[in-house]
Amino acid sequence: MEGLVISDAVKDLIINIIDIIILFVIVRALAYKPVKKFLDARKERIAKELSDAAALKSEAEEKAQEYGRLEEESRAKSSEMLSEAERNARKAADEIIAAAKQNAAQIGEKAREEAIKEHDAQIASVKEDITGLAFDISKQVLAREVTDEDNRRIADAFFEKYSAAE
């Protein structure tokens, strides 16, 4: 082999090793590390986003639960209030109904009385009309039939009473 000198070879070896090391440092610092940091940052970001999303989800679930509870509570309370209001309303309604019934009864009574009164009045009126008619007829008949003798008798009767009264 021509040209191989041990010292040269060793020198070359050392130079090469140094070269490799320098190469390594350059590539790692300028190319590898930045990209790796980049990728790690992205992974972290994704993980954080996922954990954030998970936290958000759990928070949302918690909130939903709480809302559910509140809703239950409010529903219970509202139904309670509702029943009380209902009771009150019912009581008032009953009272009103009783009063109305009483009122109606009174009115009915009054109406009945009025009706009776009216009925009586009508009967009386009819009776009056009938009797009036009867008496008119009687008067007309009597006007025809009454004689002077009747007059005389009346006069005599009067004077008898008259003189008895004194």
Added chain:
Amino acid sequence: MKKVVITAASNMSEETYRRICDGFSQKIGQAEFVRVTDDGIIGGFIAEIDGEIYDMSIASQLDRMQREITGNGGVGNAGNTN
């Protein structure tokens, strides 16, 4: 002298009228008698002596009867409420 007004129907004769007047004269003495004819009283007579009225007319008796039957005055009924 007292004034007496006798109201009678036309079916009363003069005789009966004289009888009435005499009857009154016996009771109250001298009086002036006036006769009013009213057929509306139908029969009998109404005598008014110085404001005092003695009603022996048939019409009045009938009215009295009518009033008794109907229980109330014919006049003054409240109108029918129909």
Added chain:
Amino acid sequence: MVKTKTLTIIEFALSAVIFVLGLIGCCALHSYVKHHGETKKLKKRSKLLLALTIIAAWFFIGTAVTSVWHGESGLKVEFEMFSDRVELFGFSFAQTSVLMWVITGIVLVLCLIFRLFIFPRFDPDKPKGFQNIMELAVEATENFTKGTVGDYSGTLAPYMFSLAVFMIICAASELLGFRPPTSDLIVTLAMGLMTFALINYYGIRKKGIGGRIKSLAKPTPVIFPMKILSDVAVPVSLACRLFGNMIGGMIVMELLKSVLGGYAAGIPAVAGLYFNLFHPLIQTYIFVILSLTFINEAIE
């Protein structure tokens, strides 16, 4: 092969004619296709014509070169095991060493360009193009190293990465005609020694000096000398493997060129695609895998 002048001239003329005819035919076919569209038969025929023309061209150039420039063909190839030396600053360096430093310089420049110009434009969410390649490469190396070694992949991954970059650029330089640094035994020996250093470094770090030596004594102390031998053989084998493969490729290329003589138009290029590109890449992969495996073995 002895040629008479007449034969040469006939060869020359014939090849020229065929080549020119083929060229004209190709152009005609091309315009025909443009006007009338292609059919299967037409495609086959056009491909045939193209192949014929290329062969004719090659032959023509070959004859021309041989006859005009007297390109020699022979079956004897000369090469030096160690590359030529170059005089610089009063010291003699190997040509390959110089090339290696040149490569380092190129890498430095490229990395600077990457760091200062390309990297800031990296899109954090949607990688594309060159960014994608870089990301893939780095991630592949990471996973690879982690898979094989596991614990100390923090520094090892970048080292293997830089080694791979180096070897790829060496392959590229071979394409350009230079004698690549990887075909110099001293260079490959340097790489092998680095791996050896790494093996022992991590072995000692993990187990302590005593532990490292003890592991050589497993399972039985009898095999202690054999273990030492095999440990020494590791870097030597790595170096020689790489060196042999690279220089073998170089020899084959040289042989091809010299055999074809003047006709070496185009064929070495096609062959070079394999020997100067694919083959070195395989060797890179093997070198990296073996290094990592041995380091892993030392750590276990």
